[in-house]
Amino acid sequence: MSQETPSGKVYFVGAGPGAPDLITVRGARLLAQAHIVFHDALVHPDTLALATGAKKVSVGKRHGSPSVDQRFINRSLVEAARRHPIVVRLKGGDPSLFGRLQEEMDALQAARVPYEVVPGVTAATAAAAALGLSLTRRGTSRSVTFVTPRVGRDEAPADWATPAAAADTMAIYMGVGEAARVAATLIAGGVPPATPVAIVENASLESQRSVLTTLEALRKGIQLKPEGPALILAGRSVRALATEEAHRADPTPFRVLLP
Template sequence: MTSGKVWLIGAGPGAADLITVRGMRLLQAADCVLYDALVQPEMLAYCPQATLIDVGKRCDQASMQQKFINKMLVDAAHKYQRVVRLKGGDPMLFGRAQEELHALDEAGIAYEVVPGITAALAASADAGISLTSRGLARNVLFATARVGHGEDPSDWVRPVVAADTAVLYMGVKQAAEVAAALLAGGLRADTPLLIIENASLPQSREWAMTLAELPLAASWQLAGPAILLIGEVYRARLALAEAAPMQARA
C-alpha cells in the first residue's frame, strides 16, 4: 500500500504566530491535519485546504486514547500524501511523540519532526525572568509529576529538589500533592515559585508565591493550561508580590 509522509510539528505554547516558519509552511501544504486540544483556532486558519481531525487530549477530561490516535495517524498516511500531526509545545517533550513515531515505524511510514517552542520557554518570556542566571541558576530541569493510567510513578521529586530552576508541567491541578512531596523531599517552604496560565496568549496570567502557599492553587478553576516554575530566580518577583499576595497579574 502506498503511504504518504507524516510531519510531527510543534505548534508552540499557544500564540499562533509562535509556530516556526517551517511548521507554518508545512501546514499550508498539508492534506490532512490531526491536531491537539491546545492548538488555537487561529493556527488552524493556516491550513484551510486540509482535512482537520481533532484528536485532543486534556488532563482529567474524557479524551481519545493514545492507541486510537496512533491508528488514526497511520490510517491518514495511507489516505493522504501530506499528513501533519500538530502537537502543542514541542512534540518531543511530554507529548507522547515516541508512541506515535513507533506506530509510524511499525507501519513503514516516513516521518519528520519539526520542533516547537515549549511552554517553559514561553512562560519564562511572559514573566520576563530567565530560567538561568549567572551565579544563581546554572541548570534547568523539565519534569512532570503526573502519572498516566497504568504507569508506574517516577522519581521526579529528587531531581526537582536538586535543580537550580525546575519547571513542572501538568502540576497545578495536583498542587497540594506536589507541595507535600517537595517539602518531604527537602525543598524549603519559602522557596519561591511562579504559576503561569495561558503562556504566550493575551490572557496570560501570573501568580507568585512560596512553596508553602502552593496548595492554595489546587482549588483554582483555571481556564487554560498552567505551568509551575520553581527556584531562586523568582525570589525578587515574590518580594514584589508580597504586598498583594495571590493577586493575578494580567
C-alpha cells in the same frame, strides 16, 4: 500504491504554547501544505486556520475529560500516510515534551512510514518570557529540569521530585491541579518551604494570568482555579524575580499569595 505501502510522510509539528504567531516558519509552511491535520485540543483556532486545504481531525487529550485513545491516534497516522502525501500531527508546545511523541514515532517506524519532527516553543519558555525572567542565570541558575507528576492510567508513580529538587530551577507541567501534593512532595524532598513559585496560566495568550507565591502556600492549599493550561516555575530563577519584584516602583500585577 498498495494499502501496505506508505505514500506520504508524517510531520510532527509543535504548535507552540498558545499564541498563533509563536509557531515556527517551517511549521506554518507545513500546515499550509498539509492534506490532513491531527491536532491537540488546545491548539489555537488561528493556528489551525493556517491549514487552509487540509481536513482537520481533533485527537486532543484533556485531563478529566473523555480522550481519544492513543492506539487510535497511532493507527490513524499510519492510515493517513497511506492516503495523503503530507500528514501533520500538530501538538501543543514542543512535540518532544510530555506529548507522547515517542509512542507515535514508534508506530510509524513499525509501519515503515517516514516522519519528521518540527520543534516548537514549549510552555516553560513561554511562561518565563511572560514573567520577564531567564530560566538560567549566570552564577545562580545553571540547571533547569522539566518534570511532570502526571502519569497515565495503569502506570506506576514516577519519581519526578528527585530531579526537580536537584535542579536550580524547575518547570512543572500538568501539576497545578494537584498543587498542594506537588508542593508537599518537594518540601519532603528537601526543597525549602519558602522557595518562590510562579504559576502562569495561558502563557502567551491575552488571557494570560500569573501568580507569585511560595511552596509553603501551595502546600497549605491556596485556592487555584485556572481556566486554561497552567505551568509551575520554582527555584532560583523565580527567587531572583521575586526579589526584583519586591524592590520595583511599578511592580507587575501579580497576585501575591504568601503564607
